[in-house]
Amino acid sequence: MPYNPKEIEQWYKENYKYFFGEGDKILIIDTPPPYPAPLWHIGAALSYALQDFIARGFRKLGYKVIFPEGFDGNGIPIEMYLEKYEKIPFGSIDREEYIKKCRQILDSWREKMDKILKDLLLSMDFEHRYNTDDPEYRALTQKTFAELWEKGLIYEAEYPINYCPHCKTAIADAEIERKIKKTKLVYIKFKIKDSDDYITVATTRPELLGACKAIIVHPDDERYKKYHNKIAIVPYYNREIPIIPHKMADPNFGTGAVMICSYGDWVDVQIFRELQLKPEKIIDENGRLTIEPVKGLTTKEGREKMIEVLKQLGVVEKIEEIEHSVPVHERCETEIEIIPMKEFYLKQLPFKEEIKKLSKEIEFIPERYRKNLENWIDSITIDWPISRRRWYATEIPLWYCPKCGYIHVAKDGKYHQPWKEEMVCPRCNTKMVGETRVLDTWMDSSITIYYLIKKYSKILGIDEEGLFNNYTLRPQGYEIIRTWLYYTLLRVYQLTGKKAFDFVVINGMGLDKHGRKMSKRYGNVIEPETLLEKYGADTLRYWFAMEISIGEDYRINEQKIAGIMKFMNKVWNIANYISQYQYRETQNLKPTDEWIINYVKYLENKAIEYIRNFEFNKLARELYRFVWDVFANHYIELTKKRAKNNDDSAIYALYFVFERVLNMLSIFSPGIAKYLAKKLYNKDIEKEKLKYWGKVRLDLLYKGEKLIEFNNYVWKLKTSQGKKLKDPISIEIPKELEIFKEDLILLHNIQ
């Protein structure tokens, strides 16, 4: 019967039941809840295989492992989808309907992804799946909001904030990406008051001229020293503004003179604050300009219009085409504007040092990503804006009394929707107004571990504190260190005073075989379903285990995957070979058999170390070499004739070694391992732990290497002499291999 992954894996899935593992220690894996999408990136899907190696590996080390299944759902992506593909723009239908629609689509995607997770043969707790957009989960988010509100860590304030004109909501720094774009650098002449002189500034934002409140030049810039603290006149608007020396002006860029507007970028914000200038709000919440001559235009349109106007005034000195990086919203790639808005903030500045201290107590795998987190923490300059003007997210659980001004926060632990839920002021009995805004989705995702501790302490019947004091592990990609990891550390610390994780394991990204990112644009996207269908999960997973070095990007090369399928076939055939013999025991092991048994014990001892250090690729590679190059090619060949004569020792060794192999293999390729172990040993190999065998006989391992060398030598000799491998040969057996004499004579037909 040939190897048929489909049949085996189907059998596996049908018999699957979640198993925590047996042991005193508990490891909680804070599985990333993926954001649902109609197409799942192969790299994202495979990252769950790495988590499964950790889960299965640690169960084999004697841990109870919590490996939950969860999905995200809150936030802007689904709303973007609705707008783009369902042609339902935000605000075009009733809020209730809109939310229902989002949920429906998300759920249908989640079913597909759930199937992929199961097809990957993950040892996940599929029975207790959670969604961050479930009422139960959102209730917890709201409860934590109320807690922090009561502690005074949340406040509302009007500050300039990153605003996405497309999504019509404020966003946090962590949600911003930078894109290199071509733009015009416009050189504009400003007249100096009471003089015929003028000063030229270079700007990429001429449309903001109406909000220009100052010009800065570098204090040491000789060209402009004569203008320090003089007054310049803004063209078109004829407003008088000061020319101020400030070290933020770079003499080497443009003309060295910079116009400061409310707000072109965060430098402007900083300087307005420092110089206590009065900001002018000239962009509205639709991203449109509000003053002439650009009233009603978008910033892009306004830019062109303003250039025309300034040209007619004769104040444009020149225009250069430059490339520079502009901040865009990571979800929709729209250029962000900085607009003063009234939003809720969660205090994070006072926690910077404490979070940095916590990060030093966390073990990062690999270590270098700790710096990545620390760099981000260092770069934080404002508190976290957490309110969003969207619909599909967790509602801010607040009501306002129009009469007495009382603000009610829901802290009953239930899920609330203030935009439709009526509330009467407990102080003056007036009907209150519900908050319509929602929370940044990271407010939900940053408490996954907090949620899981609560949930699994109930399932396992352990108190929360006790569960938290075990081991927590966060697996995730490096691209969300500044968001998911950082926000989780912050939130969990604010809620519990503890570090969220003992371990952070960073996975790399899956690239195509040439090392390029996969994207629709290049046409190099591989879907998980395709590979699963073609090679099966056991093969895909084993390939992945061999391929990845934790924290490094890896390339997906189908030829290699196909190569690993041959390995599965090899394992299958070894089982086939062994199964022709009846299991038997012996007290008298022959040297060749003792050698191979020592070898596999040595490997299993090493496996324990490898798993502790998250070095799955090393284990997978060594197991591969052992099974194929040592066990199959040398050991089985050496003992074939002896086994055929029903030699107890040989048959015992075959069974013994292969069981240890299946035990290790079941971490990576659980389908085939479980199937074969059931067949040959009638055991559930998934539930077997790894065994530490103590000292092994290194002298035998050494002799074994010599044995392999000798076999290769004889085979080479026969080949070079044009003999067949079974032809007789006359050759002296080296002294150190004397103990293997019986098997060597049979294998090589030595006369």
Added chain:
RNA sequence: GGGCCCGUAGUCUAGGGGUAUGACGCCGCCCUUACAAGGCGGAGGUCCGGGGUUCGAAUCCCCGCGGGCCCACCA
């Protein structure tokens, strides 16, 4: 501008002071009763370049060159 990572056969990779791992591909021989999805053998490399440390460098240090990532206010 700051920080981090990576350059090893046609392709991809392991190793991180002492004759350079392995996979895929390529070439030759072999259907040897577990396996042709196999076995045996073979060709293929100034380990990016240049200096230094050393008896000895792919490996450690410095300087380049090339690629990638993260952060930062270049208007």
